[in-house]
Amino acid sequence: MTQQILFYAFAAVLVASALAVITVKNSVHAALCLVLTFFTAASIWILAEAEFLGLALIVVYVGAVMVLFLFVVMMLDIKEEAVREGFIRFLPVGVVVAVVMLAEMLSLIGVRALQAVPLPENPALAAGSNTSWLGKALFTQFLLPFEVAALILTVALIAAVTLTLRKRGGVRSQKPGQQVLVQRDERLRVVKMASEAPSTGESP
């Protein structure tokens, strides 16, 4: 009972904050609402006894990705009007499409169909802890997908470097390697000249 009340409370917060992400005017507020969305989703996962996934969501998304995201949003200084353009104009169409889709989905599968299929036994229960089962599954049953995911991250890394690293013209940068090799006569020129009598200050 408590679990159900908690679930509906979290779900309500989740949906409300997700809606806020796309409706609030200020993009910093939107990013903060997204943080709330992630946090609530993590709570729901923990409620469903997936502690590791919930914590990973908080650590990775809330802790790292969203902070970076907020940083970028603050740096970019996005004009609100430009982003909002067309939002009100397309809103009726969007609402109609969403309502039609929801009605279709409910009529096709309904809530009952989801409950009709018995879920397989939770394998984590047998292992004791969710985290240790996940760790074992990743390195035995799902070893190949795990490795392929690593390859995907490698591709992301290579692509990011390829697309952002470039040599710009007109940038002044120091070259320490050349700086330390400098010779004395490149910096200082000793000029020989005939000695002159100190002037007396009188004009000739």
Added chain:
Amino acid sequence: MISLTDILTLLPESFLTLAICALLLIDLFLKPAQRSVTHYLAIIVLAVTGWLVLQHFGEPTAFGGMFVRDGIAAVLKVFVLLTTALVFVYARPYLRDRSLFVGEYYVLCLFAVLGMMLLVSAGNLVMIYLGLELLALSSYALVALNRDSPLSSEAAMKYFVLGALASGMLLYGMSMIYGAAGSLDLNTIHAVAATSTQRGLLLFGVVFVVVGIAFKFGAAPFHMWLPDVYQGAPTAVTVFIGSAPKLAAFGMAYRLLESGLDGLGGYWQLMLALLAVLSLAIGNIAAIMQSNLKRMLAYSTISHVGFLFLGLVNGQPEGYAAAMFYAISYALTAAAAFGIILLLSRAGFEAEEISDYKGLGQRAPWYAFLMALIMFSLAGVPPLFGFFGKLLVLKAVAVPGTLWLAVVGAVFAIIGIYYYLRVVKVMYFDEPDGEAVIAGPADAPMRAVLSVNALALLVLGLTWGPLYGWCAQAFGIVR
């Protein structure tokens, strides 16, 4: 658990992975002038991987059914590798002229090949998704390779956003199927789909999976990204994403629909039939209006995808074999067609308008002849390769019940001939205007390979039996 046999079964993929990592490091120590070393090493890597694919060792499945090594995967992999090798040869002069001749092009292409190989061998929904993402992420980066071109960046952005949307659709469908079947393994899903009495949830998942497949193929009405990406990407990248991934997409569709959801065939076959007819109509009619050759070939791709879907519609081994034959013939022909564009382009000039080909018959008779062969093959004129692809696909659907599809296919094939022949007409009967375009500064290996590729369309058209036999054998058809 994981044993040495699993690794042995995965040897081609493992070798390719290690070779890519080695290539990435070797490339780091090369001077820009020595970049050809990367080029030749990449081709050698492809050749060795192809040889390993054809060896018979290991088990039919590995990693607990995650990875399937069967005849279908072998045929598709061999042609993915062959097409990519052709792409590398064609792309080199173009990349060099535009200071895009970097090691990352080869590394990203090879990663995409690895993704395709895993995709066509997937025995699990997770593997299908991961293979697809490996292919897609590499493709996005490749399209954006020419950062200074606004057209290229726009294409990459569109490709990325729509590709992400398609992945979302596919994942949503997969999650529904998982919810209904209680397993990610395609064999288990196959068993559940065949016996399940409550099919609502499964069917709901099937709809999204089919949408995801159609997006990745570029079938109408999910084709919007295709013309922009083909036109916007550097031609050296277009030749890659326009050829080999079609083979992988066929593999993905086969694994998902036949290996996984065969029990719901009656439903998805109707969806595919609708997508096929729409693709044939939109692709062929929109292609007539194009003045840009790359855009025209993009719309032609959409119509060819329609043909490919026709082969899948009946859910019979003959149809699958015909569709695979079609995918192979399309990949080889598309590689050659974009190869000609690459050949005629030079620094500061892209030979991508159809009017750039005016009078090519006088200026470069040999390449005009090759281009004519390629166009005839795409149009499906006998006795070229493309004709037999179309013939086999139409034969597969020309059975009672789906006869109307064969008629629709034949009608649109005839409409399609118009715009292919227009290119031939421009080459032979139009006078060159303004500055005469001569064949660009392509290197000798490219000219030779391109000639062989185009002539192979004729030779394979005349002797298509063995190749079709190989495809049929992969699907267990006794001939």
